[in-house]
Every structure is written in structure tokens, then in C-alpha cells.
Amino acid sequence: MPLSKERQTSMRLPDRESHPVAAGVKIQAGALVVLDAGLAKPGFEATGLVSLGRAERSVDNTAGAAGERRVEVLRKRTFLYSNLEADPVVRADVGKPCFVVDDETVAKTDGTGTRSPAGRVADVDPSGVWVEF
Template structure:
């Protein structure tokens, strides 16, 4: 289930962790802690779709639900963050560490591309009982 409120998303801080700002897509709301993607150069919450570029974790809540492309910006941190694991045959396990994982929504990643319906989130850094640690390098 996609976010409906801000999320405290844990992180591992690699040496390349840094903040960037991206213009937010028209009609989109991004929650702090959510997985952020770029679609046609504009930030939006992660979702099941192709052609998205995952860029990291939102550092703040931004509401552009009534705005046009780029009316507001969102701060996004690049690094390693823990997100929810998908279920059943799409669940990520320790044997997937080092492999790509795929965006399901702004708080969940999966093992597969969903038969060509999902974009790459990043690489699986680790897996624990609370979720999947995803390394974002875009």
C-alpha cells in the first residue's frame, strides 16, 4: 500500500550520501521518507511504472497536488535506505544482495520487474526482518 503520511525511513550513510533538489511533478504529493523517482525530469512518489529513475529518499513532505510541473521542489537524499519488502514470489531474500530490485510504490521494493511493469529502484544492499536496504546511486 502506498504512503498516505510521512514515513521515518531508516538509512545507512555511505560516503556518497548527499542532498539534491528536484522540481515536483504536477498533481503529486511526496511524503518524507518516501522513495522518489523522476518521470520526465520531475520528482514524484515511487510507483509501478516503466521509465522511472529512482533517485533516493524524500527528506521532506511536499504537496504539489494543486500545482503545475515545477511549482515546488523536494529535497532528496541519495544513499542506502530501508524499504518494505514485497511478498510471495517477489519477496527479496539474502541471496538477492547485490542484485537489482524494483519499485512497487513509494515504500516497497520487489525482486522482479513484474513482467516488465516496474522500474529499477537500485541494488539490494542488505535484507533484514524489517525490510530491504536499497542502495540508490542515480
């Protein structure tokens, strides 16, 4: 039905999302955040995860039920994460995917099928890997 009067239409910013946090989990501000079965967790090595971006604030749901807390995630940006020394991302990998090791580390490969994609490598420098989400 068409509007018959003005309304304040709700909106979301495309670079910010809020996701329910898994039970028993604490996500630190700045962490690489993933979805595991629809619930947010700090990044960890596993397959089938969906990388979201960076946690804007710390969220402690260690004593809560699944979804009791939510984490705000910043996306559509490029963030600096540590480079796994044992499987390093290099300059030749710019433009290619990198893979989640933990909530602050990425690697060049999927670890023979044990890691989920983190995002696209935007740059590599002595500080680490710039990952675009």
C-alpha cells in the same frame, strides 16, 4: 577568462539533490522518489522511471503546476523499504537490483517488464530491504 579576484564558487553536496515536483503530486517525507519525464513523483509501478533516493521532507504540490515546488532528495545512502510479499527480495539478492512497487515498497523482479529499478540490494532482514541508491 581567469579569475582576477577571489570568488565564492557555488557548490552542491553530492548526496543531496533538489528536483521539480510533478503537478498534482504529494511526496511524503521518507518516500522513495522517482523521476518521471524529468519531474519528481513518489515511487510507483511503471517502466522508464529513474529512482533518485529518499525524500527529506514532505512536499505538497497537489494544487500546483509542474515544477512549482521542489523536493529535496538524499542519495548515495542505503535506506530501508518494505519487501513485497508476493515477489520478495531474499538474502541471495544482495548486490543485485531490486524494483520499485510504490513509494515504500520494493520487489525482487521487474514484474514481467512493469517495474523500474529502485537500486541495489544492500541487505535483507525481517524489517525489509535495505536499498542503496
